[in-house]
Amino acid sequence: MMKMHSHDTARAALRLFRTLLHQQLHSVGIIGAPFCRGQQRDGVQHGPDVIRAAGLVRKLEDQGCRVKDYGNLKFEEVTNDQPIGRPKTPRAVGLANKQVADAVQKIKKDGHTCVMLGGDHSLAIGSIHGHAACRPELSVVWVDAHADINTPLTTPTGNIHGQPMSYLIHELHDKIPVLPNFSWIQPCVEAKDIVYIGLRDVDPEEHYILKYLGIKTFSMTEVDRLGIAQVMEQTCDHVFSKIKKPIHLSFDIDALDPSLAPATGTPVTGGLTYREGVYITEHLCQTGLLSAIDLVEVNPKQATRDEEIKLTASVAVDLLLGCFGRVREGSHGADYKIPEP
Numbered sequence: 001m002m003k004m005h006s007h008d009t010a011r012a013a014l015r016l017f018r019t020l021l022h023q024q025l026h027s028v029g030i031i032g033a034p035f036c037r038g039q040q041r042d043g044v045q046h047g048p049d050v051i052r053a054a055g056l057v058r059k060l061e062d063q064g065c066r067v068k069d070y071g072n073l074k075f076e077e078v079t080n081d082q083p084i085g086r087p088k089t090p091r092a093v094g095l096a097n098k099q100v101a102d103a104v105q106k107i108k109k110d111g112h113t114c115v116m117l118g119g120d121h122s123l124a125i126g127s128i129h130g131h132a133a134c135r136p137e138l139s140v141v142w143v144d145a146h147a148d149i150n151t152p153l154t155t156p157t158g159n160i161h162g163q164p165m166s167y168l169i170h171e172l173h174d175k176i177p178v179l180p181n182f183s184w185i186q187p188c189v190e191a192k193d194i195v196y197i198g199l200r201d202v203d204p205e206e207h208y209i210l211k212y213l214g215i216k217t218f219s220m221t222e223v224d225r226l227g228i229a230q231v232m233e234q235t236c237d238h239v240f241s242k243i244k245k246p247i248h249l250s251f252d253i254d255a256l257d258p259s260l261a262p263a264t265g266t267p268v269t270g271g272l273t274y275r276e277g278v279y280i281t282e283h284l285c286q287t288g289l290l291s292a293i294d295l296v297e298v299n300p301k302q303a304t305r306d307e308e309i310k311l312t313a314s315v316a317v318d319l320l321l322g323c324f325g326r327v328r329e330g331s332h333g334a335d336y337k338i339p340e341p
């Protein structure tokens, strides 16, 4: 048997530890939620498959992540889903979100950072609910052109993808009527633990709610005024003001400018640039506290050409790569050495 000096053993152990650290720095659990009933445009249910087809899993693995793809949830068709007051198809939304909540909870229990691929943004109800079941102290960073904080009584459209936040915030609890299949939902986020970035299409009622609750918002005006670096500094100062909390990032692809992400149902001009979007993910990744992510509202049927689908999906993938350690300066393995001739 070969005799090893103790410092060799120590060095080998250190190298192994570094390799493991490098490889397991990010353990990612992906769940697809092919759901479209939170709004009225067909196609957003194909979001998860379109994002996967752009190479999400392979690219995450190439940058050293361990990835477990839990596949797509299967949602039952709900018949006779009449509106209750304004909200449309509440039964389908309530039921699907229960499945999402259970799946996200499982992925968190399995020890991964959870990635939920939507689907429309109503799915954030289940995703945040499931995440909060494991991490009750979480904070939410909501990157979106829209605030999605209408209550069932304020919604101008009845679309539940414009309402998910209202069901989750403690301070709004007494403003929310019980809808069918929604009785399992308990508020799980406090207004002070929410930050919005990218707002530029906010309904008057939503604007009132944001001010009334004192929620921290960085609309596109603040992004213009402060620059994205300062926005992210202040975002983190806000969410980490007392203790370091896990972050739930809910990223609606329509936060980006429609020139970058045209394949989405409610595009709004004047959005985030590619660089601003990626900067947000890089910055949140560096906190080490990114615990669950939603990437929602990619709708291939809203594209007019194939290239628009490809563009939108590849931007979505780049945002997710930024969440898991990709940095634009480049990177290398811990024990890389320049080859000698």
Ligand SMILES: NC(=[NH2+])NCCC[C@H](N)C(=O)O
Binding pocket: 120, 121, 122, 146, 148, 150, 155, 156, 157, 158, 159, 161, 162, 163, 201, 202, 203, 252, 254, 266, 297
């Ligand atoms: N997730 C979205 N794309 N939401 C758009 C919401 C638009 C509008 N505020 C509404 O309540 O219906």
Ligand SMILES: [Mn+2]
Binding pocket: 144, 145, 146, 252, 254, 255, 266, 297
């Ligand atoms: Mn939106």
Ligand SMILES: [Mn+2]
Binding pocket: 121, 144, 146, 148, 161, 252, 297
């Ligand atoms: Mn949204």
